[in-house]
Amino acid sequence: MLDTSTHKLIIDCGMFQGSKELNQWNEQDFAFDPQDISAVVLTHAHIDHSGLVPKLCKEGFKGRIFATHSTVDLCSIMLPDSGHIQEAEAEWYNRKRRRRGRALMKPLYTKEDARRCLSQFKGIPYDKITEVVPGVTVRMRDAGHILGSAIVEMWVSQPNGNAIKLVFSGDLGSKKQAIVKDPTFIDEADYIFIESTYGDRLHEERVDRGEILGGIVRTIQKQGGNIIIPSFSVGRTQEIIYELSELLHKGKIQPLPVFIDSPLAVEATRVFRRNQEVFDEESQQYLQAGMDPLSFPGLQFVETVEESQRLNRVISGSIIISSSGMCEAGRIKHHLKHHLWRPKSHIVFVGYQAQGTLGRRIIDGAKRVRIFGEDIKIAAQIHNIEGFSAHADRDGLLEWLSGFVRKPKKVFIVHGEEAVSLKFAEIIGESLGLDTYVPRRFETIIFDDAAEMTTLPQEETEHLPLPDALETALAALSKASLEIQEHVKQQALSPVQKQEVLERLAACIEALDQSVQDCEI
Numbered sequence: 217m218l219d220t221s222t223h224k225l226i227i228d229c230g231m232f233q234g235s236k237e238l239n240q241w242n243e244q245d246f247a248f249d250p251q252d253i254s255a256v257v258l259t260h261a262h263i264d265h266s267g268l269v270p271k272l273c274k275e276g277f278k279g280r281i282f283a284t285h286s287t288v289d290l291c292s293i294m295l296p297d298s299g300h301i302q303e304a305e306a307e308w309y310n311r312k313r314r315r316r317g318r319a320l321m322k323p324l325y326t327k328e329d330a331r332r333c334l335s336q337f338k339g340i341p342y343d344k345i346t347e348v349v350p351g352v353t354v355r356m357r358d359a360g361h362i363l364g365s366a367i368v369e370m371w372v373s374q375p376n377g378n379a380i381k382l383v384f385s386g387d388l389g390s391k392k393q394a395i396v397k398d399p400t401f402i403d404e405a406d407y408i409f410i411e412s413t414y415g416d417r418l419h420e421e422r423v424d425r426g427e428i429l430g431g432i433v434r435t436i437q438k439q440g441g442n443i444i445i446p447s448f449s450v451g452r453t454q455e456i457i458y459e460l461s462e463l464l465h466k467g468k469i470q471p472l473p474v475f476i477d478s479p480l481a482v483e484a485t486r487v488f489r490r491n492q493e494v495f496d497e498e499s500q501q502y503l504q505a506g507m508d509p510l511s512f513p514g515l516q517f518v519e520t521v522e523e524s525q526r527l528n529r530v531i532s533g534s535i536i537i538s539s540s541g542m543c544e545a546g547r548i549k550h551h552l553k554h555h556l557w558r559p560k561s562h563i564v565f566v567g568y569q570a571q572g573t574l575g576r577r578i579i580d581g582a583k584r585v586r587i588f589g590e591d592i593k594i595a596a597q598i599h600n601i602e603g604f605s606a607h608a609d610r611d612g613l614l615e616w617l618s619g620f621v622r623k624p625k626k627v628f629i630v631h632g633e634e635a636v637s638l639k640f641a642e643i644i645g646e647s648l649g650l651d652t653y654v655p656r657r658f659e660t661i662i663f664d665d666a667a668e669m670t671t672l673p674q675e676e677t678e679h680l681p682l683p684d685a686l687e688t689a690l691a692a693l694s695k696a697s698l699e700i701q702e703h704v705k706q707q708a709l710s711p712v713q714k715q716e717v718l719e720r721l722a723a724c725i726e727a728l729d730q731s732v733q734d735c736e737i
């Protein structure tokens with residue numbers, strides 16, 4: 217959040233994704249009042265950057281959400297889809313809760329909440345300076361990560377008439393990606409905020425990924441079996457379509473049925489087709505030659521549940537691309553259930569698999585997994601092609617940083633696992649000689665008129681971060697408190713029962729109160 221003293225604005229408003237603890241952070245109150253925020257600037261549509269926008273609007277944010285036109289287009293399908301997932305998850309828990317007589321939980325936001333917030337979006341073009349609140353202008357530059365992704369150049373006017381220039385990298389793309397352009401180099405900034413997802417690692421070469429995928433296709437064309445590709449619906453699926461289309465054009469594989477079994481991926485592919493003007497040069501050349509890089513004979517889009525179920529009868533010679541990319545939900549789980557036990561099946565991972573996900577367990581060599589309550593033996597051949605990452609790797613990030621002609625005063629390392637961010641900070645210092653800083657969650661940094669920065673000592677920070685485990689326990693307590701309120705509302709209690717509830721609550725509060733009072737600083 218950026219506070220200019222007259223206006224507050226947010227750069228990205230993403231959902232925490234991954235472990236149960238991280239997911240619970242989404243339920244917490246924002247660290248500010250959404251009604252006080254004047255504008256949001258989104259770097260791109262991925263849910264870890266845009267997913268809490270519907271919650272922000274639901275809780276009182278009335279301003280504009282600025283993003284590139286393609287990001288607005290993608291958000292218009294991704295946010296309602298996310299709302300649908302929230303509702304489905306809440307309903308899944310509520311089925312159990314009803315059976316146990318427990319209070320029902322509410323979704324974080326609904327599909328309708330997400331649809332409603334879309335009217336606040338304002339599409340802006342790449343490369344044009346736009347005022348987002350009085351005194352703050354931005355210019356979106358192509359970040360080459362997914363369709364519509366942007367690096368945000370931001371100028372914040374100072375009372376002395378000067379402006380501080382901040383640059384937010386958003387997620388920076390990999391040069392190895394097809395369809396989207398390479399990340400734009402920026403000349404200058406006072407301060408840079410750079411992502412660090414792969415700040416300590418390198419990716420495979422692009423040529424390898426096509427070779428590996430082509431080789432697996434040729435294997436099933438000789439020996440039988442299907443290929444199942446768990447894939448993120450937006451960006452990754454279109455990349456795979458592009459790669460297969462290239463392999464076919466070059467005659468490296470023979471035509472075969474390829475099913476895209478994800479309603480979101482189908483819609484996203486339509487959005488890509490509508491936004492061809494931002495494609496990279498290679499894709500533009502395909503288009504000019506009358507070829508569609510997102511289409512080839514044999515490619516079939518599967519939308520209905522019935523069509524998807526029919527795929528269970530296809531046991532050989534096809535590729536099924538389905539989501540979710542980390543195999544935690546969606547139709548991919550059905551395809552894994554039907555294919556993991558078959559020795560001739562090939563499961564091809566093309567995206568990052570976070571700790572604790574089904575995809576990660578399979579990659580890590582599990583012999584059996586549970587899917588929909590069934591114990592499934594893993595006999596299929598498992599492949600992991602890392603070269604499809606949509607992120608710049610360590611060297612890509614360093615190359616982008618080295619493009620700044622004027623040295624920034626400081627590089628803030630953000631958006632990465634803490635250990636990786638710290639390592640990347642060290643690497644930047646050693647290889648580029650730039651000053652770095654890895655901010656803590658909720659830390660406040662002040663920029664003065666001369667564009668110099670100071671960090672507020674932890675004790676003076678408005679929102680001191682609590683230890684993660686305590687945050688999680690407090691979130692669980694808030695949830696339990698809501699549940700108690702619901703129970704009390706739903707069930708008539710006798711005066712004696714009421715008294716018992718009050719006494720037990722009072723005992724809890726007293727014990728908690730005492731432990732906080734006793735806590736040493």
Ligand SMILES: O=c1ccn([C@@H]2O[C@H](COP(=O)(O)O)[C@@H](O)[C@H]2O)c(=O)[nH]1
Nearest residue numbers: 264413414566567568570604605606607
């Ligand atoms: O170390 C990591 C790497 C990635 N992620 C998450 O996965 C997605 C997709 O990554 P790709 O490399 O494009 O497959 C990325 O945006 C992150 O959200 C991660 O959490 N940790």
